[in-house]
Amino acid sequence: MKQQKPIVIGITGGSASGKTSVAHEIFKEFSESSSVLMLQQDSFYKASDLPFEQRKLINYDHPLAFDTPLLVADLKHLLAREPIDKPVYDYKIHNRSKETIHVEPRDVIILEGILILADEELRKLMDIKIFVDTDDDIRLMRRIRRDMVERGRSLDNIMDQYMETVKPMYHEFIEPTKRYADLIIPEGGENHVAIDLLVTKIKSILAERGLA
Numbered sequence: 369m370k371q372q373k374p375i376v377i378g379i380t381g382g383s384a385s386g387k388t389s390v391a392h393e394i395f396k397e398f399s400e401s402s403s404v405l406m407l408q409q410d411s412f413y414k415a416s417d418l419p420f421e422q423r424k425l426i427n428y429d430h431p432l433a434f435d436t437p438l439l440v441a442d443l444k445h446l447l448a449r450e451p452i453d454k455p456v457y458d459y460k461i462h463n464r465s466k467e468t469i470h471v472e473p474r475d476v477i478i479l480e481g482i483l484i485l486a487d488e489e490l491r492k493l494m495d496i497k498i499f500v501d502t503d504d505d506i507r508l509m510r511r512i513r514r515d516m517v518e519r520g521r522s523l524d525n526i527m528d529q530y531m532e533t534v535k536p537m538y539h540e541f542i543e544p545t546k547r548y549a550d551l552i553i554p555e556g557g558e559n560h561v562a563i564d565l566l567v568t569k570i571k572s573i574l575a576e577r578g579l580a
Protein backbone atom coordinates (compact mmCIF):
# COMPACT_ATOMS: atom_id res chain seq x y z
CA MET A 369 0.00 0.00 0.00
CA LYS A 370 1.26 3.49 -0.91
CA GLN A 371 2.30 5.45 2.19
CA GLN A 372 0.78 8.87 2.84
CA LYS A 373 2.80 12.05 2.34
CA PRO A 374 4.64 13.23 5.49
CA ILE A 375 3.59 16.53 7.11
CA VAL A 376 6.00 19.45 6.78
CA ILE A 377 6.00 22.15 9.48
CA GLY A 378 8.07 25.23 8.59
CA ILE A 379 9.30 27.34 11.51
CA THR A 380 10.92 30.68 10.75
CA GLY A 381 11.76 33.95 12.51
CA GLY A 382 14.83 36.08 13.09
CA SER A 383 18.09 34.74 14.44
CA ALA A 384 17.73 33.67 18.10
CA SER A 385 13.96 34.23 18.02
CA GLY A 386 13.37 30.75 19.46
CA LYS A 387 12.82 28.66 16.30
CA THR A 388 14.92 25.73 17.54
CA SER A 389 13.25 25.89 20.96
CA VAL A 390 9.77 25.69 19.38
CA ALA A 391 10.91 22.81 17.13
CA HIS A 392 12.26 20.92 20.18
CA GLU A 393 9.06 21.45 22.17
CA ILE A 394 7.04 19.92 19.32
CA PHE A 395 9.59 17.14 18.83
CA LYS A 396 9.38 16.20 22.54
CA GLU A 397 5.63 15.59 22.22
CA PHE A 398 6.25 12.92 19.59
CA SER A 399 9.49 11.46 20.95
CA GLU A 400 7.89 8.14 21.96
CA SER A 401 6.48 7.43 18.53
CA SER A 402 9.76 8.52 16.80
CA SER A 403 7.67 9.86 13.93
CA VAL A 404 9.24 13.34 13.78
CA LEU A 405 12.51 14.56 12.28
CA MET A 406 14.09 18.00 12.44
CA LEU A 407 15.82 19.66 9.52
CA GLN A 408 17.73 22.94 9.89
CA GLN A 409 18.12 25.34 6.98
CA ASP A 410 21.54 26.20 8.48
CA SER A 411 22.78 22.73 7.47
CA PHE A 412 22.36 23.93 3.89
CA TYR A 413 24.65 26.99 4.03
CA LYS A 414 26.81 26.90 0.90
CA ALA A 415 30.26 25.35 1.24
CA SER A 416 33.08 27.80 0.44
CA ASP A 417 36.67 27.55 -0.87
CA LEU A 418 37.54 31.04 0.36
CA PRO A 419 40.15 31.42 3.12
CA PHE A 420 38.84 31.71 6.72
CA GLU A 421 39.42 35.49 6.94
CA GLN A 422 37.19 35.99 3.88
CA ARG A 423 34.57 33.45 4.95
CA LYS A 424 34.17 35.46 8.16
CA LEU A 425 32.96 38.40 6.07
CA ILE A 426 30.24 36.57 4.09
CA ASN A 427 26.68 37.84 4.51
CA TYR A 428 25.07 34.78 6.14
CA ASP A 429 21.66 36.41 6.39
CA HIS A 430 21.11 36.83 2.64
CA PRO A 431 19.04 34.21 0.75
CA LEU A 432 22.00 33.56 -1.59
CA ALA A 433 24.10 32.25 1.34
CA PHE A 434 22.04 29.04 1.25
CA ASP A 435 22.14 26.10 -1.16
CA THR A 436 18.35 26.21 -1.51
CA PRO A 437 18.18 23.83 -4.53
CA LEU A 438 19.87 21.14 -2.39
CA LEU A 439 17.47 21.80 0.51
CA VAL A 440 14.45 21.57 -1.83
CA ALA A 441 15.80 18.36 -3.38
CA ASP A 442 16.47 16.76 0.03
CA LEU A 443 13.04 17.76 1.32
CA LYS A 444 11.43 16.23 -1.78
CA HIS A 445 13.35 12.98 -1.14
CA LEU A 446 12.06 12.86 2.44
CA LEU A 447 8.52 13.57 1.19
CA ALA A 448 8.92 10.65 -1.21
CA ARG A 449 9.94 8.54 1.83
CA GLU A 450 13.55 8.33 0.67
CA PRO A 451 16.53 8.82 3.05
CA ILE A 452 19.04 11.68 2.64
CA ASP A 453 22.62 12.39 3.71
CA LYS A 454 22.25 15.78 5.34
CA PRO A 455 25.18 18.22 5.23
CA VAL A 456 26.63 19.36 8.55
CA TYR A 457 27.48 23.04 9.06
CA ASP A 458 30.25 24.24 11.41
CA TYR A 459 29.74 27.86 12.54
CA LYS A 460 33.21 27.95 14.13
CA ILE A 461 34.93 27.55 10.76
CA HIS A 462 32.16 29.23 8.71
CA ASN A 463 31.95 26.21 6.45
CA ARG A 464 30.38 22.84 5.84
CA SER A 465 32.16 20.04 7.67
CA LYS A 466 33.29 16.90 5.83
CA GLU A 467 30.70 14.71 7.57
CA THR A 468 27.10 14.18 6.59
CA ILE A 469 24.29 12.71 8.68
CA HIS A 470 22.13 9.93 7.30
CA VAL A 471 18.46 10.85 7.82
CA GLU A 472 15.63 8.36 7.41
CA PRO A 473 12.20 9.70 6.35
CA ARG A 474 9.53 10.21 9.04
CA ASP A 475 5.83 11.13 9.18
CA VAL A 476 6.46 14.69 10.41
CA ILE A 477 9.27 16.91 9.17
CA ILE A 478 10.03 20.09 11.11
CA LEU A 479 12.05 22.46 8.94
CA GLU A 480 13.43 25.53 10.71
CA GLY A 481 15.52 28.46 9.53
CA ILE A 482 15.66 32.22 9.05
CA LEU A 483 14.77 32.22 5.34
CA ILE A 484 12.66 29.14 4.70
CA LEU A 485 9.56 31.20 3.85
CA ALA A 486 11.51 33.43 1.44
CA ASP A 487 11.54 30.66 -1.19
CA GLU A 488 8.28 29.92 -3.00
CA GLU A 489 9.17 26.33 -3.88
CA LEU A 490 9.96 25.57 -0.24
CA ARG A 491 6.77 27.27 0.94
CA LYS A 492 4.70 25.09 -1.38
CA LEU A 493 6.09 21.96 0.30
CA MET A 494 4.89 23.05 3.77
CA ASP A 495 1.60 22.12 5.43
CA ILE A 496 1.92 24.58 8.33
CA LYS A 497 4.03 27.76 8.30
CA ILE A 498 5.02 29.42 11.57
CA PHE A 499 6.78 32.71 12.27
CA VAL A 500 8.37 33.09 15.71
CA ASP A 501 8.18 36.78 16.52
CA THR A 502 10.64 38.06 19.11
CA ASP A 503 11.79 41.66 19.57
CA ASP A 504 15.14 42.65 18.06
CA ASP A 505 16.71 43.61 21.39
CA ILE A 506 15.82 40.27 23.01
CA ARG A 507 17.13 38.37 19.98
CA LEU A 508 20.38 40.34 20.07
CA MET A 509 20.89 39.58 23.77
CA ARG A 510 20.20 35.88 23.21
CA ARG A 511 22.49 35.82 20.18
CA ILE A 512 25.39 37.45 22.06
CA ARG A 513 25.20 34.81 24.80
CA ARG A 514 24.75 31.90 22.39
CA ASP A 515 27.39 32.93 19.83
CA MET A 516 30.04 33.56 22.50
CA VAL A 517 29.37 30.21 24.21
CA GLU A 518 28.50 27.95 21.27
CA ARG A 519 29.78 29.51 18.06
CA GLY A 520 33.25 30.75 19.09
CA ARG A 521 32.59 34.48 18.53
CA SER A 522 33.84 37.61 20.32
CA LEU A 523 31.49 40.35 21.53
CA ASP A 524 32.94 42.85 19.02
CA ASN A 525 32.50 40.39 16.17
CA ILE A 526 28.87 39.65 17.13
CA MET A 527 27.98 43.34 17.38
CA ASP A 528 29.69 44.26 14.07
CA GLN A 529 27.99 41.38 12.24
CA TYR A 530 24.65 42.31 13.78
CA MET A 531 24.81 45.92 12.60
CA GLU A 532 26.31 45.15 9.16
CA THR A 533 24.19 42.20 8.03
CA VAL A 534 22.00 40.45 10.63
CA LYS A 535 19.73 43.41 11.41
CA PRO A 536 19.40 44.90 7.89
CA MET A 537 18.81 41.48 6.29
CA TYR A 538 16.18 40.67 8.92
CA HIS A 539 14.21 43.74 7.96
CA GLU A 540 14.76 43.31 4.21
CA PHE A 541 14.21 39.55 3.79
CA ILE A 542 13.04 37.76 6.95
CA GLU A 543 10.42 39.99 8.59
CA PRO A 544 8.51 40.41 5.26
CA THR A 545 7.95 36.61 5.14
CA LYS A 546 5.68 36.95 8.18
CA ARG A 547 2.84 37.47 5.73
CA TYR A 548 3.14 33.87 4.55
CA ALA A 549 2.81 32.44 8.08
CA ASP A 550 -0.33 30.57 9.18
CA LEU A 551 0.57 31.25 12.79
CA ILE A 552 2.73 33.90 14.46
CA ILE A 553 4.14 32.81 17.82
CA PRO A 554 5.34 35.60 20.10
CA GLU A 555 8.48 34.74 22.11
CA GLY A 556 8.90 31.15 20.93
CA GLY A 557 9.48 28.06 23.08
CA GLU A 558 7.91 29.43 26.27
CA ASN A 559 4.56 29.97 24.52
CA HIS A 560 2.92 26.76 25.73
CA VAL A 561 -0.56 27.64 24.45
CA ALA A 562 0.74 28.02 20.88
CA ILE A 563 2.83 24.81 21.14
CA ASP A 564 -0.18 22.83 22.47
CA LEU A 565 -2.37 24.13 19.62
CA LEU A 566 0.27 23.13 17.09
CA VAL A 567 0.72 19.65 18.53
CA THR A 568 -3.08 19.15 18.44
CA LYS A 569 -3.19 20.28 14.80
CA ILE A 570 -0.29 18.01 13.80
CA LYS A 571 -2.00 15.04 15.49
CA SER A 572 -5.23 15.77 13.64
CA ILE A 573 -3.44 15.91 10.26
CA LEU A 574 -1.65 12.64 11.12
CA ALA A 575 -5.03 11.05 11.88
CA GLU A 576 -6.59 12.41 8.63
CA ARG A 577 -3.72 10.88 6.65
CA GLY A 578 -3.97 7.59 8.49
CA LEU A 579 -0.50 8.09 10.01
CA ALA A 580 -1.52 8.29 13.69
Ligand SMILES: Nc1ncnc2c1ncn2[C@@H]1O[C@H](COP(=O)(O)OP(=O)(O)O)[C@@H](O)[C@H]1O
Pocket residue numbers: 381382383384385386387388389390510511513514555556557558
Ligand atom coordinates in the same frame (compact mmCIF):
# COMPACT_ATOMS: atom_id res chain seq x y z
N1 LIG B 1 12.31 32.05 26.10
C1 LIG B 1 13.64 32.11 26.20
N2 LIG B 1 14.22 32.72 27.25
C2 LIG B 1 15.57 32.80 27.36
N3 LIG B 1 16.44 32.30 26.45
C3 LIG B 1 15.92 31.69 25.39
C4 LIG B 1 14.51 31.57 25.19
N4 LIG B 1 14.28 30.91 24.02
C5 LIG B 1 15.50 30.64 23.51
N5 LIG B 1 16.48 31.09 24.32
C6 LIG B 1 17.92 30.99 24.10
O1 LIG B 1 18.24 31.84 23.00
C7 LIG B 1 19.14 31.21 22.10
C8 LIG B 1 18.48 31.09 20.74
O2 LIG B 1 17.34 30.24 20.86
P1 LIG B 1 16.96 29.25 19.68
O3 LIG B 1 15.71 28.53 20.06
O4 LIG B 1 18.15 28.41 19.34
O5 LIG B 1 16.66 30.31 18.54
P2 LIG B 1 16.81 30.24 16.96
O6 LIG B 1 16.70 28.78 16.57
O7 LIG B 1 15.67 31.06 16.46
O8 LIG B 1 18.14 30.83 16.63
C9 LIG B 1 19.49 29.87 22.73
O9 LIG B 1 20.71 30.01 23.43
C10 LIG B 1 18.34 29.59 23.68
O10 LIG B 1 18.74 28.82 24.78
Ligand SMILES: Nc1ccn([C@@H]2O[C@H](COP(=O)(O)O)[C@@H](O)[C@H]2O)c(=O)n1
Pocket residue numbers: 382383384387410413428429458459461462463481482534
Ligand atom coordinates in the same frame (compact mmCIF):
# COMPACT_ATOMS: atom_id res chain seq x y z
N1 LIG C 1 29.07 31.02 9.37
C1 LIG C 1 27.92 31.51 9.86
C2 LIG C 1 26.68 31.05 9.42
C3 LIG C 1 25.54 31.59 9.97
N2 LIG C 1 25.63 32.57 10.92
C4 LIG C 1 24.44 33.16 11.50
O1 LIG C 1 23.50 32.18 11.88
C5 LIG C 1 22.22 32.78 11.92
C6 LIG C 1 21.15 31.75 11.64
O2 LIG C 1 21.11 30.80 12.69
P1 LIG C 1 20.05 30.97 13.89
O3 LIG C 1 20.21 29.67 14.65
O4 LIG C 1 20.42 32.17 14.68
O5 LIG C 1 18.70 31.09 13.24
C7 LIG C 1 22.20 33.87 10.87
O6 LIG C 1 21.64 35.05 11.41
C8 LIG C 1 23.70 34.07 10.54
O7 LIG C 1 24.14 35.39 10.76
C9 LIG C 1 26.86 33.01 11.33
O8 LIG C 1 26.96 33.90 12.21
N3 LIG C 1 27.99 32.47 10.80
